[in-house]
Amino acid sequence: MASRSDARSAASGPGAGPSRVEVHGVGVHYGDVVALRGVSLDARPGDFVAITGHSGAGKTTLINAIAGIVPLASGEVRLGGQGEGPDPSSVAIIPQGNGLASVLTAYENVVAPLRARGHSPEQAGERATDALVSVGLGESGSHLVEELSGGQQQRAAVARGLAIGGAVLLADEPTSELDHDNRERILALLRAQADAGSIVIMTTHDPEAAERADRVIELDDGEVVDH
Template sequence: MTVPDHVARPGAAPAVACTGLVVRFGATTALDGVDLVVRPGELVAVTGHSGAGKSTLLSVVAGIVTPDAGEVLVDGRRVGGVVAAGVAEAVAAGVALIPQGNGLAAMLTARENVLVPLLARGVAAAHAPARADAALDAVGLGEVFSHLVEELSGGQQQRVAVARALALDCRVLLADEPTSELDHTNREVVLRLLRARASQGAAVVMATHDPEAAAAADRVVHLDDGVLTTP
């Protein structure tokens, strides 16, 4: 039987390998011995109630949060250390994050919010504008690319954040509640784009509390007070 392109091959080397991750914030244990492997071409949904540790898990993989124990490997490359070093390591390993809350620069236009990260990652100035415009077109924002962030609705801002990550064309795409501000039509658009990235060989990890979004994934794992299980 032919395996569909969007399903990860079992023998593929992991794109993301988390082993024994423990993260504590004071007396609160956000992650408690989390093991997770995500392979190229796989879309994995991480579900769980608010405060279960979903955002923390993605932040550890992105190098933003340093675990108290355990390690993260991205394409066999360790991500960790102090926060600044961890972020640099994650970027070098090919990780992009769609953060909860979007993380857009309010003083920039939609286009500039997508363009600046491309230039920062070394994309040639001759090619970066076309990539930024294509990503904004893909999320249906081609007509508002010159608008400042504050002029956009919450859903439009979320789609700019999605476009920013997609334009980077990274090997690992982390999406933290990427559909929370979207109506049904735009939610379907974003989910199709995440699926397309997986089909192109990226490992995609999506934190979500939306059952319909989770149903679009190849695999669902569940976090409950920092403990990861498979439903």
């Protein structure tokens, strides 16, 4: 398993630094469908937050709202120190379904967003290699995505998010395709990312994975469940 220093090194770079996620009364609509209704949460550097709920409860929509991917029908999202609304350079996303380009290798999928964010070829290559090693894909970086198993693809997506680093890491069901050992590896890396000063917000339907977070927020039909 990767050491905490692996994740700490991944947390540095452009966009990294103290921040704060503030979600106030957020609502999101898809046509007549209300996906989120009055959702609020607050997370500070070092927090590892799990968002749980049944399929369709609004977990992915909440991640996308924090990232600024979907328009808000109501409420607001703020990242502390960045003014109103998300700053894309301070947010890294591990999307559900991995979001990898099948025509690229695992390594190229990790390097590409680093180059787009201004890293030199040498820096991007080093960070990509370190991130792939940390998720157990050190020997698979040269493989095309379509040559990887579902679990390997998911770990490559995690490696990309870790390599990007930043103040906020949004992970949408990052362990859903993984066996027990690799699930533990990824959860440890997310924990280490938070310990290094990032805000980590993870959606999951796995109660055991949620227990690894500092705090659990449950959604039901787009609303926060009060316990």
